[in-house]
Amino acid sequence: MEPPERVAVVGAGAVGLTVAHDLAKNGARVTVFERDAPGGGMTGRAAGICYDAYAEDIDVAVADRAMARLRSLSGEGAFVFHDTPYVFLAREGDDAGAAALSEAVERMQVHGRDVSIVTAYELADRFPIRTDDVALAGVAANAGWADPAAYVDLFVEKCEAMGVEFRLGDAVSIRGDPPGVAVDDVVTARFDAVVVAAGVHSRRLLAEAGYPIALKPYRVQALVGDCDYRGPTVYDATDESYLRPHPSGVLAGDGVEPVEANPDDWDPTADDWFVRDSLSTVTHRTKTEPTVERAWAGLCGATPDRNPLVGAVGDGLYVAAGWHGHGFMWAPAMGELVAGEVLGDPDSSVPDPFDPRRFDGDESFAVVDGMTVDNDDES
Ligand SMILES: Cc1cc2nc3c(=O)[nH]c(=O)nc-3n(C[C@H](O)[C@H](O)[C@H](O)COP(=O)(O)OP(=O)(O)OC[C@H]3O[C@@H](n4cnc5c(N)ncnc54)[C@H](O)[C@@H]3O)c2cc1C
CATH class of the missing domain: 3.30.9.10 (D-Amino Acid Oxidase, subunit A, domain 2)
Incomplete structure (x- = not known):
C-alpha cells in the first residue's frame, strides 16, 4: 500500500501538533483542524509534569523516548525542560x-x-x-516539568516551518470510509488519512462517524x-x-x-x-x-485498562487519545509512533496494547487516577 500523501490531523493540542509535525517531517502534506486556538484544549490546562517512573515495558519505552525528546527540545524557542x-x-x-x-x-x-x-x-x-x-x-x-503553552508555541512554529497548513476556528466532524473531515457538514479536501487527536472530544467525533471508542x-x-x-x-x-x-x-x-x-x-x-x-x-x-x-x-x-487508544479504528482513520493525565509528557513519543503507523514505517509502529480496537467502545469501567502508584503487574 502507498503511504498516505495528504493527512488531516484533528486537534492542535500537544498530541495533534506533535503528530502533525512528525508526519510533515516524514514527507506527508498535513492539514491541522482546530476549533479553538492551538493549545486551547486540555494542553493549555496541563501541569506539565514529566517523568519516566513507570514499571511496565511499553510505558518505559514511551517515557524514555519522550523524556529524551523533551530534553533535546529544551532551549528551542522559549521551550525549557526543567530537570x-x-x-x-x-x-x-x-x-x-x-x-x-x-x-x-x-x-x-x-x-x-x-x-x-x-x-x-x-x-x-x-x-x-x-x-x-x-x-x-x-x-x-x-523527571522534570515544562510549560505546555511553550511546547505548543514551539510545535506550531515547527509545523509551520514544515509547511503544515492550519485551519483554525471550525469544529469539524469526521467521516470514515473514505476518511474525511467535514466543516458544517461539507467534506473538505481529499485526505488519504485522518488522525483524530481531539482529546476528550475524540469519542463523540468518532462515535458520530460510526467508530465507538472506550474513552x-x-x-x-x-x-x-x-x-x-x-x-x-x-x-x-x-x-x-x-x-x-x-x-x-x-x-x-x-x-x-x-x-x-x-x-x-x-x-x-x-x-x-x-x-x-x-x-x-x-x-x-x-x-x-x-x-x-x-x-x-x-x-x-x-480507558478501561489505563492504556491509551492509539492506532487505526478504520481504513485510514486513526485516533490518539485516552492519556489518563499523561498526554503532555507522552506527546513527544506518541507523535513519532503515530506518524510511523500512519506512514507505514515498520520500525515505528504503535504497540499492540494501545490498539483502540481492543475495546468495543461500550464497556462500562471505573475511572482511576493516572498517577496512582499500584502493583498492577502486567508486563
Ligand atoms: C489540570 C490538568 C493537569 C494536567 N497535568 C498533566 C501533567 O502534569 N502531565 C501530563 O502529561 N499531562 C497532564 N494533563 C493531561 C494533559 O493535559 C492531556 O493529556 C494532554 O493535554 C492531551 O493532549 P491532546 O493533544 O490529546 O488533547 P487537547 O490538548 O485537549 O487537544 C485536543 C484539541 O482538539 C480540539 N478539538 C476538539 N474537538 C474538535 C473538533 N470537533 N474540531 C476541531 N478541533 C477539535 C480541541 O479544541 C483541542 O485543542 C493534565 C490535564 C489537566 C486538565
Missing part, C-alpha cells in the same frame, strides 16, 4: 499505599529506572519539604500559588494530590473526580473545596504560605 526530581510518597497509616509503592519501585528498578526508595529522614535531608508524616517515598531522578472524560483541578518553593515535584499517593515548583511559587493539583464528565458541558472553574484543600496540602508539605494566583479545572480521558 526536577519526582518524589512519590505514602503517608503514615497508609500501609497498603506504602506496600504498593515499595513494589512499584522494585519493578521500576527492574526496568532500569533511576528510582530509589527513601525513608522520611533521608527525604528531609535531601529536600526542603515536610516529611514527618511520610511512611515511605520513591525518588525518580529522570471516559473525568474532571481534575489545579492551582498556582504565589510563594517561595524550590523543592521537587511531589505526588502524595495517599490522597492523590501533587505539587511542583512553578515560576510563581508552586503548582498543585488533585487526582480524579471518579465520575464521567460531559466534555461539552463541564465546569472549568476550580471548586472552593479544592482550593481550600490544596492550599492546606501545599502549606503542610512545602512549609510555605501561598496565596492563590489562579485555579482551574480541566478534563482528562480514561
